[in-house]
Amino acid sequence: MSEPTIGTALRVDPTGGALHGGTGQYQKLLSDLAGVYRDEDAFAAQLAEGDRVMYHVGEYRRSDAAGDVIVGISTLLPGRVGREFTMTRGHLHRLADRTEMYYCLSGHGVLLLDGPEGAQAVEMRPHELVYVPPRTVHRTVNVGDEPFVTLFCYPADAGQDYAVVERSHGMPWLVVEDGNGGWTLQENPDHVPGQ
Numbered sequence: 633m634s635e636p637t638i639g640t641a642l643r644v645d646p647t648g649g650a651l652h653g654g655t656g657q658y659q660k661l662l663s664d665l666a667g668v669y670r671d672e673d674a675f676a677a678q679l680a681e682g683d684r685v686m687y688h689v690g691e692y693r694r695s696d697a698a699g700d701v702i703v704g705i706s707t708l709l710p711g712r713v714g715r716e717f718t719m720t721r722g723h724l725h726r727l728a729d730r731t732e733m734y735y736c737l738s739g740h741g742v743l744l745l746d747g748p749e750g751a752q753a754v755e756m757r758p759h760e761l762v763y764v765p766p767r768t769v770h771r772t773v774n775v776g777d778e779p780f781v782t783l784f785c786y787p788a789d790a791g792q793d794y795a796v797v798e799r800s801h802g803m804p805w806l807v808v809e810d811g812n813g814g815w816t817l818q819e820n821p822d823h824v825p826g827q
């Protein structure tokens with residue numbers, strides 16, 4: 633944690649995902665993600681071998697005021713739990729009409745969206761930008777062999793609601809390996825819509 637500065641550029645490591653000069657950072661370990669992956673046996677087996685970082689986030693947050701924005705870098709490390717690729721927990725914004733953008737700096741990922749217009753899976757490669765509409769649950773997934781690094785920006789008063797994803801037993805689609813070195817979507821049989 634460092635003091636916010638004005639007029640000083642933040643420095644981004646576009647492949648490693650570090651953000652230098654931000655106001656905060658956090659990481660999620662495998663052990664933080666119980667219940668996120670469907671294959672509970674695979675999850676338990678990996679955890680028994682040792683905990684590890686699954687993703688980390690660095691951000692610049694000047695305030696939580698309406699009209700301000702939070703900018704940051706999200707880095708998902710490569711790997712899978714069972715057939716599912718590394719992913720974030722996913723959330724709806726607490727103020728659900730708040731939007732967001734993700735810009736891919738490096739790696740290969742998928743942005744899963746689930747909102748009033750239905751579910752979408754948007755593949756992302758470097759220099760591609762995706763807009764997350766209002767009232768849309770969003771989660772990023774790393775389907776590549778390298779860190780999937782995105783720059784994000786969203787309104788500072790948006791907040792995050794993670795429980796909605798838990799109540800729904802995940803998102804409508806799972807992002808799984810296709811048995812051929814690639815990825816594919818699989819319907820999530822546990823998903824409960826409209827939570």
Ligand code: NI
Nearest residue numbers: 725732770786
């Ligand atoms: Ni968000």
